[in-house]
Amino acid sequence: MKHGFIKVAAASPVIKVADADYNAGKIIGCIKAAGEKGVKILVFPELSITGVSCYDLIGHRVILEGAKAALLKIVEATAGMNMLVFVGLPLAVGSRLYSCAAAVCGGELLGLVPRSSVEGSHFALPDEEEVEVILGGESVPVFTDMLFENQLVPGLSVAVELGADMDSVTPPALCHALSGATVIAQMASFPETVSSTDEAELNIRFMSRRLRCGMVMAAPGKGESSTDNVYSGLCLVAENGQILAQDEREDSLAVSELDIEYLMNLRRCDGQFDLGDYPHIVCPWGVKEEVTQLSRSFPRHPHLPEDKTKLPEYCRRMLDIQVSGLVKRMEYAGLDHCVVGISGGVDSTLAVIVSSMAVKKMGLPSQNVVACTMPCFGTSSRTKSNAIVVAEQLGCQVRVIDISKSVYQHFDDIGHAHDDYSVAYENAQARERTQVLMDIANKVNGLDVGTEDLSEFVDGWCTYNGDHTSMYDVNLGLTKTQVRANVRYVADGTEDKVLKAALYDVLDCPVTPELLPIHDDMIEQKSEEAVGSYSLQDFFTHMIMIRGFSPEKTFRLAKQAYGKDFSDEELIRWLTSYCKRYFSQQFKRSCLMDGPAVEAFTVSPRSGFLIPSDAENSLFLKDLEKLK
Numbered sequence: 001m002k003h004g005f006i007k008v009a010a011a012s013p014v015i016k017v018a019d020a021d022y023n024a025g026k027i028i029g030c031i032k033a034a035g036e037k038g039v040k041i042l043v044f045p046e047l048s049i050t051g052v053s054c055y056d057l058i059g060h061r062v063i064l065e066g067a068k069a070a071l072l073k074i075v076e077a078t079a080g081m082n083m084l085v086f087v088g089l090p091l092a093v094g095s096r097l098y099s100c101a102a103a104v105c106g107g108e109l110l111g112l113v114p115r116s117s118v119e120g121s122h123f124a125l126p127d128e129e130e131v132e133v134i135l136g137g138e139s140v141p142v143f144t145d146m147l148f149e150n151q152l153v154p155g156l157s158v159a160v161e162l163g164a165d166m167d168s169v170t171p172p173a174l175c176h177a178l179s180g181a182t183v184i185a186q187m188a189s190f191p192e193t194v195s196s197t198d199e200a201e202l203n204i205r206f207m208s209r210r211l212r213c214g215m216v217m218a219a220p221g222k223g224e225s226s227t228d229n230v231y232s233g234l235c236l237v238a239e240n241g242q243i244l245a246q247d248e249r250e251d252s253l254a255v256s257e258l259d260i261e262y263l264m265n266l267r268r269c270d271g272q273f274d275l276g277d278y279p280h281i282v283c284p285w286g287v288k289e290e291v292t293q294l295s296r297s298f299p300r301h302p303h304l305p306e307d308k309t310k311l312p313e314y315c316r317r318m319l320d321i322q323v324s325g326l327v328k329r330m331e332y333a334g335l336d337h338c339v340v341g342i343s344g345g346v347d348s349t350l351a352v353i354v355s356s357m358a359v360k361k362m363g364l365p366s367q368n369v370v371a372c373t374m375p376c377f378g379t380s381s382r383t384k385s386n387a388i389v390v391a392e393q394l395g396c397q398v399r400v401i402d403i404s405k406s407v408y409q410h411f412d413d414i415g416h417a418h419d420d421y422s423v424a425y426e427n428a429q430a431r432e433r434t435q436v437l438m439d440i441a442n443k444v445n446g447l448d449v450g451t452e453d454l455s456e457f458v459d460g461w462c463t464y465n466g467d468h469t470s471m472y473d474v475n476l477g478l479t480k481t482q483v484r485a486n487v488r489y490v491a492d493g494t495e496d497k498v499l500k501a502a503l504y505d506v507l508d509c510p511v512t513p514e515l516l517p518i519h520d521d522m523i524e525q526k527s528e529e530a531v532g533s534y535s536l537q538d539f540f541t542h543m544i545m546i547r548g549f550s551p552e553k554t555f556r557l558a559k560q561a562y563g564k565d566f567s568d569e570e571l572i573r574w575l576t577s578y579c580k581r582y583f584s585q586q587f588k589r590s591c592l593m594d595g596p597a598v599e600a601f602t603v604s605p606r607s608g609f610l611i612p613s614d615a616e617n618s619l620f621l622k623d624l625e626k627l628k
Contacts, residue, residue, distance in 0.1 A: 003553040004261025005292040006156060008041040008183070008214065009034045010235035010245075012221035012252040017051035018063060020089075024049065024070035027087055028077040030253065035081055037255055038293055042085045043216040046115070046163040046189040047099055049074075049089040053225035058090050058122050059097050067091075071102055071109070072136045079107030084148060084285050086160060086185045093133055093142060096124035101160040101187050103148055105285045109135060112142045116172060117164035130281060143281050144172065147181055151286035155264040157181045159280075163189035166203070175278040177211035182263045184208075186217035191229030200234055201243060209241030212266040212273070214258035222250050240266060244296050256296045265548035298561045300535060302542040303479045303599065315489035318482060318598050319354065322474045325596035326358040329472050330447055336362075337446030339370045340396075341437050341467075344387035347475055348451040349506050350483050353490055354474045355449050356394040366395030370444060374403045374433045386502050386509070393499035399440075403432050430466030438471070447471045450593060455480035457592065457603050458541050459531050459578065460585020468588055476595025477602050479541065480534035531581070532574035536566070540578045545609055546601050551575055551623045572627050579624065583617040 011034065013026040027044060034042045046052055049067045057063050067089040074087055085104045090097060091112060098114035099121070112133070114126040130143040150156035159176035161184055166173075173184045186204070190196060200217065208215045214237070221233030235254035237245040240263065244256035267273040299306050305314050330336070338355035342348045355369045371391035391398045407428055408418060416424055434448075441448040450470025452462050454477060462468040475483060484507060491503035531537065539561060543554040558571050566574075589603045590613050602608035 002289075002291045003549075003556060004153065004155070004259055004264075005257045005294065006040050006150075006153060006183075006260055007038045007255065007257050007292050007295075008043075008216045008237055009037070009039040009253060009255040010043045010216045010218035010237060010247075011254075012045055012218050012233035012235055013048075013223070014221055014233075014250050015048065015051055015223040017223070017225045018054050018057055020049050020063070020066035020070035023051070024073045027074055030251075031074070031078060031081070031083065031085055034253070034255070035083055039255060040083055040292075041158060041183060041185070041216060042083055043185040043187060043218045044085075044087045045218045045220045046088040046101075046187040047090060048087050048187075048218075048220075051224050052163075052189045052220050053227065053229070053231075054090075055225075055227075056122070059092070064090055064092050068135060074102075075104050075107060075109050075136065078104050081106060084110075084150075084158060086187060088162070088187050090123075091133070091142070093131060096126075097122060098126060098142070099123045099162060100142070101162055101185070103146070103160070103283065103285075105148075109138065109140050110148060110283045110285060111146050111281070112140055113146050113160045113162070114142060114144055115162040115165055116144050117168050119164075121164070141281060141283075145175065145179075145278060145280040146283055147176070147179065147280045148283045148285055149180075151284055152289055153260055155182050156260045158183045158185060160185045160187065162187045171207070173207060173211060173213075173215075176280070177213050178273055179278045179280050180274045181213065182260055182267075183214045183216065183258060184211070186215055188217055188219040188234075190219055191224075192232035192234075196232065197234055197248060200236060201246075204236050204238045205241050205243060208238040212240060212263055212270060214239045214260075214263060218252075221252060239263070257292055257294055261549070261553075262547050294560060298557045300539060300561050301481050303482050303538055304485055311485065312489060312492075315486050318478065318486055319357065319489075321477075321596050321598050322354045323357045323361060326354060326447075326449065326472060326474050327361050329594070330358065330362065333447065335445055335447050336364055337368045337370055337441070337444040338449050339372065339437050339441040339444065339446045340449045341433055341451060342371045342373050342387035342391055343451075344373075344385070344390075344506060344509065345451075346480075346483050346487050346506055347453050347456075348387065349390055349503065350478075350487050351449050351451040351474055352391055352394065352396060353487070356396060367397045368446075369394070369396040370399060370440060370446060371396040372399045372401055372437060372440065374401045374436060376403050376407060376429045376432075386506050389502040390499065390506070393496055393502065401436060403429065403436065407432050427463045427466055430463035434466050434469055441471060449474055450595065451475060453478050453480055453483050454603065455534050455537055455541070457589055458545070458585075459537060459581045460588050461531055462588065464588055470593055473593050473595035476592065476604070477598040479538040481538050482598065532577055533566075536562070536571075536574055537578060540575060544578075544582070551579055551620055552626055555624075555627055568627075572624065576621065576624055579617055579620040582620070583611070583615050586611050586615070587613040 011030040015023040091100045101113040103110040132139045148158040157180045159181035161173045217236045219234040220231040224231040233252040234248045235252040237256040245254040247254040340352045359368045373387045437448045448471040450473030453475040543549045
């Protein structure tokens with residue numbers, strides 16, 4: 001359970017209706033198979049010991065006694081196993097008949113949770129107070145609201161939802177989650193229909209997202225009676241709106257890992273959980289401390305959809321957000337021109353594309369986009385050419401302004417040697433460019449459109465009051481991987497062959513600030529050699545800033561996501577660099593300009609992720625020392 005991961009599974013074996021002995025054997029077989037996979041929480045369907053389609057047999061004394069005897073076999077079979085198992089059975093308490101979930105762990109029966117929604121069924125409404133029954137010589141609590149809290153994994157608390165309870169207007173899962181349950185075991189009873197799988201997927205995604213929880217759902221399988229219905233054995237595992245595992249066949253078994261630490265981080269940001277408004281009985285359970293082997297995948301590009309067929313629509317929406325924000329700002333300010341500094345890199349290329357789309361949406365001519373390329377000491381002909389070609393093909397007004405003379409004059413004014421390639425040498429060029437863009441914007445009744453992206457603001461790879469500053473930054477809410485995706489989307493969709501070729505070449509160019517002198521017209525200053533792969537950086541941002549993971553856990557997930565692309569030493573090096581810049585560059589984020597948030601995450605000082613500009617990074621670096 002290291003790093004908060006717990007392996008869970010939903011199982012739906014092929015049973016025989018009303019044959020509790022046979023079904024107990026099938027369930028025990030599933031438990032053993034799941035144990036070999038390292039599963040710690042296993043969920044079966046409602047009434048899995050007897051079958052949900054027993055009809056009037058369900059309350060027969062022979063069936064009830066057989067179900068109890070089968071349950072005790074299952075309890076005994078789990079002795080010595082580090083697993084919390086939920087199986088379903090009918091239970092008579094006095095003159096009442098309940099459909100119960102039996103919680104079993106390590107050879108002990110922890111509790112019995114009866115179903116609450118009983119209309120139209122054979123079952124009685126459960127008592128509002130806890131009652132106890134004697135099973136196998138032991139007293140066992142029977143109560144609808146029970147939390148099974150793990151003793152080793154902080155925040156791992158499991159609750160049960162049975163059958164029709166899942167479709168209630170106020171489902172029990174809501175009360176359970178508000179009281180602290182981070183995992184909901186859904187023991188379903190619905191039959192298969194042409195839409196049942198889609199409906200179940202929609203429900204589990206919505207509820208797990210709404211409740212910031214993990215859900216493990218098992219529906220009855222192929223062994224049920226076909227008198228009136230057919231059953232599919234659908235099994236699902238979901239976490240915060242994402243389906244992690246799914247199976248729907250004979251002897252279904254869906255296995256994955258829930259990240260309890262991630263769910264707790266989400267809830268702490270929400271502040272609406274663990275309020276104590278709904279009284280629950282707490283049943284402790286524990287498993288041995290061990291490292292959970294991960295079977296679930298973590299994508300390299302968490303800021304883009306995993307389903308590549310959805311990428312075009314995703315990019316279209318990102319562009320629409322950027323264009324809409326820019327149009328609103330220009331209309332509000334009474335401006336009719338966009339001024340963009342173009343370098344031939346992906347960020348400025350996207351900014352000029354967005355500006356071109358914005359003036360078109362406003363009914364203004366393309367010439368109202370003033371695209372300025374400002375060559376200086378580090379500008380290569382390749383990037384300069386691409387910048388001009390893209391702008392010209394979009395119909396922009398192109399201005400070539402050589403700033404070398406101005407920068408040299410500035411060096412003389414401040415007493416800086418022309419061959420001193422220190423940070424002042426680089427930053428003077430960036431600040432000169434910003435001054436030119438701002439002044440041209442004032443001159444043409446325009447807006448200086450910023451080009452820096454979210455990734456560069458996170459790592460501080462920008463010159464304070466240079467490319468760091470603009471009047472409105474359309475890329476403020478996009479990571480570098482999202483910027484590249486948008487440029488590729490435009491390149492793939494354009495019929496202009498010249499523009500297409502230039503955009504693809506922009507994508508092929510290394511990211512560079514072009515602030516140091518070049519030789520033989522070759523790009524020598526490459527950003528990723530200084531701050532690391534932007535793909536890695538965006539992965540780190542997602543794990544550390546958005547999900548709230550430690551550097552050690554982030555390293556573990558990066559190893560899984562990137563495989564052999566990076567050695568352990570490289571990952572530690574770039575993760576260390578990231579953690580240092582994560583803190584040291586906050587002062588640049590504390591005064592960022594306006595710009596639209598594309599995801600639910602931004603580093604805007606008004607509404608985004610904030611840290612103090614003088615916070616210490618010692619604990620983060622200490623966490624990294626464990627890896628060395």
